[in-house]
Structure formats: C-alpha cells, structure tokens
Ligand SMILES: NC(=O)c1ccc[n+]([C@@H]2O[C@H](COP(=O)([O-])OP(=O)(O)OC[C@H]3O[C@@H](n4cnc5c(N)ncnc54)[C@H](O)[C@@H]3O)[C@@H](O)[C@H]2O)c1
Ligand SMILES: O=C(O)C(=O)C[C@@H](O)[C@H](O)[C@H](O)COP(=O)(O)O
C-alpha cells in the first residue's frame with residue numbers, strides 16, 4: 001500500500017492506494033468519530049462490494065446503515081440527494097455518524113455534498129471504485145449535484161477524512177469506464193506534468209490491458225498532481241482552475257447531450273481537443289502538438305470529436321460555467337504540453353470558429 005497526504009492544516013487527510021484495502025477495517029476505524037457509518041452506494045456497486053466493506057466493519061462493532069441509490073449520472077440530482085437525507089434521518093444518524101461513499105464519482109460527489117449539508121456537516125470517507133474516482137473525484141473536496149441547466153451547479157468544498165483507493169475494485173470495471181478515467185489521467189500530463197504525459201505515451205497499452213504496476217503508478221502520479229494543486233489553492237481562487245482543462249466544453253457536452261449519454265471522461269476528452277484547437281488558433285501550440293494530444297486520446301479509446309450541439313447551444317451552456325467572471329467566460333488553454341493557463345482573452349469569433357469544428361466531425 002502507498003500513502004499520500006493531502007496537507008490542508010486541520011483538514012489534512014491520507015490517500016491510501018493499494019490492493020484489497022476494502023476488507024481492512026483497521027484503515028477506516030481510526031477515522032470514525034463513533035462506531036456508526038452510513039455507506040452510500042448504488043445498485044451496481046452494492047452487489048459487488050457492499051458486503052466486502054461492511055462485514056469486517058460490523059465484526060469490529062460498527063453499526064452500518066446501507067443506502068443504495070439508483071445508478072447513473074442522471075441521478076446525481078436533488079431528488080436522489082433527498083433520498084440520502086431521508087435514510088439518514090430515518091436511521092437517526094447523528095453528527096458523529098460518518099458517511100462513506102462507495103462507488104464512482106457520482107456517488108462520491110453526491111455523498112460528499114450530503115455529508116457537507118446533513119446536520120450542517122458530518123464526517124465522510126471516500127472509497128472510490130472507478131479509475132476516474134481514484135485519480136480525480138475522490139481527492140480535493142469538490143462535492144455536489146447537477147442542475148438541469150448545468151453540471152455540478154450546486155455543491156460545496158468539503159474534504160473527506162480519508163480516501164481509500166482499492167485498485168482491486170477496478171477488475172470489475174468495464175473498458176469504456178476505464179477509458180473515461182484515462183481522460184482525467186491525461187489531463188494531469190497536459191496541464192502540468194510533461195514527463196507524465198510522455199510516460200503515458202509509452203505506457204498506454206499497459207494501462208489498457210490493466211497491468212497492475214502501470215495502473216498503480218498512474219493512480220499515484222495523478223493523485224500527487226491533484227493533491228499538489230489542491231494544497232496550493234483549495235477553493236479555486238487561482239491555479240486549481242487548471243484542473244478544469246476540457247471541462248468548459250465537456251460540461252456543455254454532458255448537459256447538452258443529456259446527463260449520462262456521454263460519460264464525464266468522454267466529454268472531457270472531446271472537450272480537451274476543443275481546448276487544444278482553441279489554443280492552436282491563438283498561436284500558442286502547434287498543429288504537431290494538437291496531433292500528439294489527439295493521438296494519445298485516440299489510443300486511450302476516447303472520443304476526440306465533440307458532438308454537433310450547434311454553436312449557440314454550446315455558448316449557452318458555457319455561459320453558466322463556474323469560471324465565468326464579471327460575465328466573461330474564462331478558458332483553460334495550453335501554452336505547451338505540460339503547461340496550461342487560464343485566460344479570458346478569447347474573442348467570440350475565435351470561439352465560434354472553434355465550435356464550428358464540431359459540426360465538421362459528425
Ligand atoms: N469532485 C471532483 O473533483 C470530480 C472530478 C472528476 C469527476 N467528477 C464527477 O464524477 C462523475 C463521474 O464519475 P465516474 O466516471 O466514476 O462515473 P460513475 O460514478 O457514474 O461510475 C461509472 C459506472 O461504473 C459503475 N461502477 C463503479 N465502480 C465500479 C466497479 N468497481 N466495477 C464495476 N462497475 C463500477 C458505476 O455504478 C457506474 O455505472 C461525474 O459526475 C463527474 O462530474 C467529480
Ligand atoms: O477538482 C477540481 O478542481 C476539478 O476541476 C476536477 C474536475 O475533473 C471535475 O470534473 C470537477 O468536478 C469539475 O469542477 P467544476 O467546478 O467545473 O464542477
């Protein structure tokens with residue numbers, strides 16, 4: 001097992017990464033304020049991993065409240081959040097009850113927001129079971145739910161007490177979901193870590209065939225990158241926005257296509273290609289660099305062309321992006337592979353030209 005630390009003063013917490021961690025209650029017990037946990041999961045993950053997590057904890061005298069939600073991005077909303085509050089209240093969960101998120105990013109984001117708001121805040125633990133959740137969503141404390149008008153529009157910054165990334169759970173993940181997770185892995189290389197990008201170019205076949213050492217390294221390096229950014233800027237006053245590369249376009253794709261139709265990672269992949277193309281139009285990166293980025297996404301089996309929602313529909317979705325400041329959109333763009341910046345210096349004409357590319361790819 002490898003352990004990283006997200007150093008945030010009184011909110012500091014460990015990320016444990018390794019195999020067969022789910023069944024080790026000794027990793028969880030020190031982080032419980034009392035011996036009661038509510039395990040929030042979904043109808044897909046519960047039959048796979050709920051018992052493996054619950055039974056060893058119950059054997060240590062922990063009272064378990066299982067909360068099993070419907071599965072899908074389309075359920076990351078206020079109705080499902082209310083189901084969590086209902087269950088917590090029905091079972092008399094208290095301020096020292098710990099919420100455990102067992103699942104992918106949807107469960108993690110929603111459970112984290114429930115924890116931030118139930119009784120004005122209860123402790124929570126992230127047990128991510130998708131690659132995407134292990135490399136990104138379980139770390140850093142962004143929690144929340146979707147609104148019909150926009151992704152993650154209601155939420156809170158609320159850090160977990162512990163992240164337990166059991167890489168054995170990835171054995172049951174399908175290939176499409178594995179690729180979706182790789183989109184966020186590639187993101188770290190693009191925004192701040194050229195050597196990691198180069199490592200990914202060398203090791204993509206090993207990742208796709210689920211070589212355990214390659215996966216463990218990719219997860220660790222991703223979490224190190226994410227932790228460094230979050231430590232520098234927990235509440236996204238500045239540099240944290242770089243973690244949003246590809247997301248301004250990507251969130252528009254997810255909402256515009258209907259939540260769940262494009263996976264988050266797929267939308268980030270296609271959105272990152274639009275960000276790369278926009279960076280090229282501004283003269284910041286070369287055509288050769290754009291091709292190199294496209295080649296890596298293609299090898300990760302991710303879409304590199306965005307759907308044709310229509311330019312105006314894209315602009316409408318993007319106008320309510322969380323990075324908008326004084327009514328102006330701000331974009332995360334590339335100065336080079338491994339060097340992202342945030343800028344508001346994009347004319348509507350350049351943006352429209354970039355978005356018109358989407359129509360050419362369908
Ligand atoms: N908070 C953050 O910083 C952050 C970062 C990135 C993404 N996100 C959010 O995360 C969400 C995407 O997360 P995701 O890609 O994990 O999707 P997801 O949570 O929908 O999980 C993908 C699918 O895999 C299933 N699953 C989970 N674990 C499994 C396992 N071990 N074996 C088999 N099936 C399994 C799930 O039930 C689901 O059907 C989006 O809502 C996105 O906005 C948040
Ligand atoms: O942790 C962050 O910061 C990120 O931006 C990580 C993203 O991968 C993630 O999808 C996040 O939820 C997007 O942030 P949002 O603020 O645009 O919802």
Ligand SMILES: [Zn+2]
Pocket residue numbers: 136184247264268
């Ligand atoms: Zn993301």
